[in-house]
Amino acid sequence: MSTELTESDVPSPTGPASAPSRRTFIATTTAVGGIAVAGGLVAGPPPLGVEEAAAAEATPSGRVSLTVNGKRHTITVDNRTSLLDLLREHLGLTGSKKGCNAGACGACTVLVDGRRVNSCLTLAVRLEGAEVTTVEGLAPGGEDGELHPLQAAFVEQDAFQCGYCTPGQIMSGVGCIQEGHTGSAEEIREWMSGNICRCGCYVKIVRAVEQTARGK
Amino acid sequence: MSPQPQAAVGAPLSRVDGRLKVTGRATYAADHDIKGAVHAVVVDSTIARGRVTGIDTRAALALPGVLKVISHLNAPRLAYRDDPNLNNPPGRRLRVFQDDKVLFHGQPVAVVVATALETAQHAASLVKIGYDAQSPSTDMSGSDRTNEPATYARGDADGAIGSAAVRLEMAYRTARNHHNAMEPQATVARWDGDRLTLWDKTQWVLGTQNELASVFGLPPESVRVISPFVGGGFGTGVRTWPNVTVAALAAREVGRPVKLVLTRKQLYFAVGYRPVYEYGVRLGSDRRGRLTAMTHDVRAETSTYEDFTEAILVAGRMLYSMPHVSQTYRRVPLDVNTPTWMRGPGYANASFAIESALDELAHEIGVDPIELRRRNEPDDDESSGLPFSTRRLRDCYTTGAREFGWHRRNPKPRSTRDGDWLIGTGMATGVYDVLRSPAQARVRLDADGTALIESGTSDMGPGTYTSMTQVAADALGLTMRNVTFRLGDSRMPPTPPHGGSQTMGTVGSAVQDGCDTVRRQAIRLAVEDRESPLYGVDPDGIVVRAGRLHVKDNPVRGETYQRLLARNERTHLETLGSFQPGESRFSMYAYSATFAEVAVDASLGLVRVRRMLGVCDAGRIISPKLADSQALGGMVGGIGTALLEHTVTDHRDGRIVNANLADYLVPVNADIPDLRAIFIDGEDLEAAPIGVKGLGEVVHIGVAPAIANAVFHATGRRVRELPITAEALL
Numbered sequence: 001m002s003t004e005l006t007e008s009d010v011p012s013p014t015g016p017a018s019a020p021s022r023r024t025f026i027a028t029t030t031a032v033g034g035i036a037v038a039g040g041l042v043a044g045p046p047p048l049g050v051e052e053a054a055a056a057e058a059t060p061s062g063r064v065s066l067t068v069n070g071k072r073h074t075i076t077v078d079n080r081t082s083l084l085d086l087l088r089e090h091l092g093l094t095g096s097k098k099g100c101n102a103g104a105c106g107a108c109t110v111l112v113d114g115r116r117v118n119s120c121l122t123l124a125v126r127l128e129g130a131e132v133t134t135v136e137g138l139a140p141g142g143e144d145g146e147l148h149p150l151q152a153a154f155v156e157q158d159a160f161q162c163g164y165c166t167p168g169q170i171m172s173g174v175g176c177i178q179e180g181h182t183g184s185a186e187e188i189r190e191w192m193s194g195n196i197c198r199c200g201c202y203v204k205i206v207r208a209v210e211q212t213a214r215g216k
Numbered sequence: 217m218s219p220q221p222q223a224a225v226g227a228p229l230s231r232v233d234g235r236l237k238v239t240g241r242a243t244y245a246a247d248h249d250i251k252g253a254v255h256a257v258v259v260d261s262t263i264a265r266g267r268v269t270g271i272d273t274r275a276a277l278a279l280p281g282v283l284k285v286i287s288h289l290n291a292p293r294l295a296y297r298d299d300p301n302l303n304n305p306p307g308r309r310l311r312v313f314q315d316d317k318v319l320f321h322g323q324p325v326a327v328v329v330a331t332a333l334e335t336a337q338h339a340a341s342l343v344k345i346g347y348d349a350q351s352p353s354t355d356m357s358g359s360d361r362t363n364e365p366a367t368y369a370r371g372d373a374d375g376a377i378g379s380a381a382v383r384l385e386m387a388y389r390t391a392r393n394h395h396n397a398m399e400p401q402a403t404v405a406r407w408d409g410d411r412l413t414l415w416d417k418t419q420w421v422l423g424t425q426n427e428l429a430s431v432f433g434l435p436p437e438s439v440r441v442i443s444p445f446v447g448g449g450f451g452t453g454v455r456t457w458p459n460v461t462v463a464a465l466a467a468r469e470v471g472r473p474v475k476l477v478l479t480r481k482q483l484y485f486a487v488g489y490r491p492v493y494e495y496g497v498r499l500g501s502d503r504r505g506r507l508t509a510m511t512h513d514v515r516a517e518t519s520t521y522e523d524f525t526e527a528i529l530v531a532g533r534m535l536y537s538m539p540h541v542s543q544t545y546r547r548v549p550l551d552v553n554t555p556t557w558m559r560g561p562g563y564a565n566a567s568f569a570i571e572s573a574l575d576e577l578a579h580e581i582g583v584d585p586i587e588l589r590r591r592n593e594p595d596d597d598e599s600s601g602l603p604f605s606t607r608r609l610r611d612c613y614t615t616g617a618r619e620f621g622w623h624r625r626n627p628k629p630r631s632t633r634d635g636d637w638l639i640g641t642g643m644a645t646g647v648y649d650v651l652r653s654p655a656q657a658r659v660r661l662d663a664d665g666t667a668l669i670e671s672g673t674s675d676m677g678p679g680t681y682t683s684m685t686q687v688a689a690d691a692l693g694l695t696m697r698n699v700t701f702r703l704g705d706s707r708m709p710p711t712p713p714h715g716g717s718q719t720m721g722t723v724g725s726a727v728q729d730g731c732d733t734v735r736r737q738a739i740r741l742a743v744e745d746r747e748s749p750l751y752g753v754d755p756d757g758i759v760v761r762a763g764r765l766h767v768k769d770n771p772v773r774g775e776t777y778q779r780l781l782a783r784n785e786r787t788h789l790e791t792l793g794s795f796q797p798g799e800s801r802f803s804m805y806a807y808s809a810t811f812a813e814v815a816v817d818a819s820l821g822l823v824r825v826r827r828m829l830g831v832c833d834a835g836r837i838i839s840p841k842l843a844d845s846q847a848l849g850g851m852v853g854g855i856g857t858a859l860l861e862h863t864v865t866d867h868r869d870g871r872i873v874n875a876n877l878a879d880y881l882v883p884v885n886a887d888i889p890d891l892r893a894i895f896i897d898g899e900d901l902e903a904a905p906i907g908v909k910g911l912g913e914v915v916h917i918g919v920a921p922a923i924a925n926a927v928f929h930a931t932g933r934r935v936r937e938l939p940i941t942a943e944a945l946l
Contacts, residue, residue, distance in 0.1 A: 093240075094240070095240020105877050136239065162677035163238075197398070202883070
């Protein structure tokens, strides 16, 4: 089976890329089970163990090129792999959370081509050419730089407790603001209702979205 | 109390771990990237009672990438030692893969391990299990069996009710609820020889360490549990469930680290839940509402293999004054998995019955519900004879009534309309025990003027990282940024479980004790050091601010920790702080009064909460910004219990019908109006040296009955079963 991995830096829709180097990307990617990586493009030891290679061969897979947080990935992926599992298990981006794996809680919300989607219900293989933004790619300044205004508003308003739903809430809030569904607290509540917060921080989530929408 | 100036404590600070949480860099259990980890998926039984007769793993094992299928047919026998330090209920805990018996629907009967998650999931679906199924008993109402009841009595309740001027008898029922924390139970298990490391979702690293040590027959020091972030708990992580054993067993069997994340569906049977309650109340009072007697007949579900009990009876003995009380608490063993504590355990269910009953009495005799409660306010704890340490419940009523606008209320039910909506208001009281257990914290002040505090506690959301940093900063006299608080590692000093609202009081007091000790060490070093500007000063007259020790009344005379330690060639000062509760001569509880306004669609029965106010007497508030979030969150949880949450079992086969977040309804953003919380000022130094009583439970207890009472006021219909559904109001 032909497998390959290529990558090239492309401009991020949300700001300058703070993506890992090619070397670190390969290092994280080769630790996975569901993705096959081409030996021809990768120096060093074979990236897949015997078991992984066998698994990849046995299951229907497809090749897809997509951009995640400004970083281009061309990968062969198990057709069953969701975008969420691609991010978490294969690309090392564990900010997006698995809460229900059935599209009911919103903890996995990311932006695909600027729209908010439940990444657990999105098959990775159908994302040819897509631009994906996760919570890790939201802050333009990288890990210690300036936060996205909505991230800062979440901290300021204390719009979370345990923090597990927070990446999804923030990505959904970014989508909500971009869509213009922020005319009133009632409208925000309605359009943020795809994201469950079991700690019950809704009042403050609405305040954070409201504050950020006003500051736009 | 500390002689130190209070700067960080009481200030509305943002979370110290906020940045990690909003950037996706806080690492929950399944986020830990452990080299070489493979994936495990549990196969659940599809019967609720019987035996496994055969397991066909051929199709699963034929899939490339499947490493092993483990079941009772090939699993090693595990030690399953009894350990008195664990908080497992009496009985014999579920022993995974040790025999062919099935005790409840969804019991783990096999686990598949594969190199890729998708492969493991597919393979688990290919494992065929044969059963010898028996008809299960899962419906509490239909079962006559009960375990040995717990009882309590004072006076002659039956006699007093028989001769009372006003007599009421009601039967209440509350549904089974599931915690549904957003983070599922998840474990990464790795063996290094005989040493086991677990990255786990838990509210008690020490408990998980001891449970796994006892299951595998290891010394506790061979097991390390790491849990820096917990994605919500609400009680589900206080006990260690079988999934952790399954992960560790699978890792040992395949010789590789294993990651096991339960599915949302599995969280409805692989871990515990708040049990179904039937709660019968009879009461007697005089015509002015002065209670003379109350009886409480309580039934709750438990499993056949463990007898789960919780504090359902306490509120009925001490919340209101009356000479005669009789209580019986029966657990009904069913073919279900064992229940567990869920936010406001026991008290929340009792409060629905008791606070609804009080509201029914108020209506019956035409007395205002708040006035009725005032008339029955006790002078001391009538169940123990002890005085209350603090009880600011009257203040909660007064403040709540004023801020909510209670005086505008027309007491007549179904008297207020807004278009199609019937409008009603209601209130209820909440009470929760102050739990006190030993706790420790290691405190180290370094020569560079920064401090590191470590304690094996947890932060499932209330903000332990932040509030402990606040306590430490003030006690050491450092700025927040020079203090680091770490938690969530079983190698750190021991603490009680992070549940039951006890973390702030117990761990907080240990942190303060350790920081006070280190500060005093530094002060002593200074006053005995001839080269120190503080030489010879009375140690009690020295305070520390922003890392500088100085004479309290003469700030110019002093020096920094850094200079003091450097000159004395000390790299650091260190101690182990502790909280060791003694025998108390006081009755210690946190209190709350919750007020709710609801609108009920007159023709559709739809209930919407319009506004809500919670007023709490939780003792001293350490971190007001975070306490406010916790209080509002408690109300949101209560709205769920009152109007939405209900685990439904198909009693034919014991299957949970709505084991997902689309059918088990929890509040979403659109369900929640503006909520407000007020804290009644005041510390309780009997409850804890830092003056706190505990917050997380009491802000939730009383919410559901406040809503139920408001629904009655709106509609004139008394609903005695939770959740209150549209059907009940049509």
